[in-house]
Amino acid sequence: MTTDSGFPAPPTFVEHARRFLASGAAPVVPRVAATVLLLRPADGGFEVYLIRRVVAMAFGGMYAFPGGGVDPSDSATPLDWAGPTPADWGVRLGLAPAAARAVVCAAAREVFEEAGVLLAGPDPTRVVGDVSDDGWEAARVDLEQRRVGFADLLAGRKLTLRSDLLLPWSRWVTPEFEPRRFDTYFFVALLPEGQRTRDVSGEADHTLWIRPDDARRLGAAGELTMVPPTLVTLGEVAAYADLAAVVEAAANRDAVTPIMPQLDLADANQPRFHLT
Numbered sequence: 001m002t003t004d005s006g007f008p009a010p011p012t013f014v015e016h017a018r019r020f021l022a023s024g025a026a027p028v029v030p031r032v033a034a035t036v037l038l039l040r041p042a043d044g045g046f047e048v049y050l051i052r053r054v055v056a057m058a059f060g061g062m063y064a065f066p067g068g069g070v071d072p073s074d075s076a077t078p079l080d081w082a083g084p085t086p087a088d089w090g091v092r093l094g095l096a097p098a099a100a101r102a103v104v105c106a107a108a109r110e111v112f113e114e115a116g117v118l119l120a121g122p123d124p125t126r127v128v129g130d131v132s133d134d135g136w137e138a139a140r141v142d143l144e145q146r147r148v149g150f151a152d153l154l155a156g157r158k159l160t161l162r163s164d165l166l167l168p169w170s171r172w173v174t175p176e177f178e179p180r181r182f183d184t185y186f187f188v189a190l191l192p193e194g195q196r197t198r199d200v201s202g203e204a205d206h207t208l209w210i211r212p213d214d215a216r217r218l219g220a221a222g223e224l225t226m227v228p229p230t231l232v233t234l235g236e237v238a239a240y241a242d243l244a245a246v247v248e249a250a251a252n253r254d255a256v257t258p259i260m261p262q263l264d265l266a267d268a269n270q271p272r273f274h275l276t
Helices: 011-023 086-093 097-115 134-144 150-156 212-220 228-238 243-250
Strands: 031-042 045-053 067-069 160-162 167-173 182-190 204-210 261-264 272-275
Touching (some): 031 097, 031 228, 045 097, 067 097, 086 167, 097 134, 097 150, 097 160, 097 182, 134 150, 167 228, 167 243, 182 228, 182 243, 204 212, 212 228, 228 272
Parallel strands (some): 031 182
Antiparallel strands (some): 031 045, 031 067, 045 204, 167 182, 261 272
């Protein structure tokens, strides 16, 4: 995939790239991660949920979707599972079944940790409702602080992971010059009825629901700082008229082939990312 003009590169990335090139160091091995585009209906279309990472984090100050790295607990404990099997997920993601299971678990865990949205239910056909009371919040904090694993949290409440509520969308790899790199699987999920996002994670300092095209436009203008995967993905989902069309499109998306932005430093005044 290519773009004609590319994307302006924030100064931090340019600094990292120049330092990396001068050092002659080998690229860091990317950590496997998952991120989730939460979508909800809005008048005349739909909205996407964005969080702004706190400055101290990797990609701090950037607007992104809820997500994070795969944790050992995501594959260590069996759990009740609904939807495509880990083997089926492996085909969609180009991974071994165990690795695919861990990525899907990470996506569901991260969206609960960072947005307070739980993709699970009492059986394979239902989803829990509101999970914002004090008891659920204590459970979320325990999960975030790694005092309990995601599988154990679900088992303790007799819940089934609804993997069918996650729709694979794409796969992005952080450029080689970055000191912290991720091999990230992007998913789409519709906000379950009766649930609401909450600004709960200490990893974000601002959250918002916004129409994808508005977010993409503000990101391209530099009013919302974003990396290319976020900008491109917002543009992709914005091309669809409604949530049903997004869901239909997800069935045919390539979530196996990795996309890695390349930073062009030829123009010292305006370095840009390009996609290859």
